[in-house]
Amino acid sequence: MNKASPITLNGLNFHDMDGFYTAIYSMMHLYEDWKPAHSLDALNDMLYSGFGKEPVQLVWEHSEKSRTDLGLQATRDFYQHKINQGKPYNINWAAKQLEAVNSREGATLFDIIVEIFHSHPHIELVLL
Known part of the structure; x- marks a missing residue:
């Protein structure tokens, strides 16, 4: 995988699924007036192109907090x-x-989200 600039998802910035979706979608390249659904299926679909098609490293800071929040x-x-x-x-x-x-x-929801990220080979997930 080519090294790409990391994108940081900070677990301190959300505490529930709605907050997670808002945080992750705000990092994606979306049409200005388009809001993806807050669902695991939509998240999975968005990961095919939301960060682009080039390799990306997603660094999830404070992931242990998120593991608890989405546990x-x-x-x-x-x-x-x-x-x-x-x-x-x-x-x-x-x-x-x-x-x-x-x-x-x-x-748990956290486990499912991590599994979804891992199913996308162009995304390298780093849990910190």
Whole structure:
């Protein structure tokens, strides 16, 4: 991977998923009047081109704070919201995910985000 200037995501600048999405999208090259959805699917889609197609190093400072902020309780709340909301969410899927998280077998939101970043070969994620 060619070395690119690092982009810094500071975990002190957010404490929940909405704050994370706002922070990460503010670093991307987006159309001025376009606001991507605050969802994991949209994040994944945005990573194909949001930083451009060249290699990028994303340095996530204070990632341990983010691991806590986007950890078990945030993940439980995330799936419970989907269950409570109902359609258009898949309630059965969300209930299974919630059960896995409650039994400490499922991934937290932080883990899912890290996995999404790792699935994009042009992005080198550095957790600090």
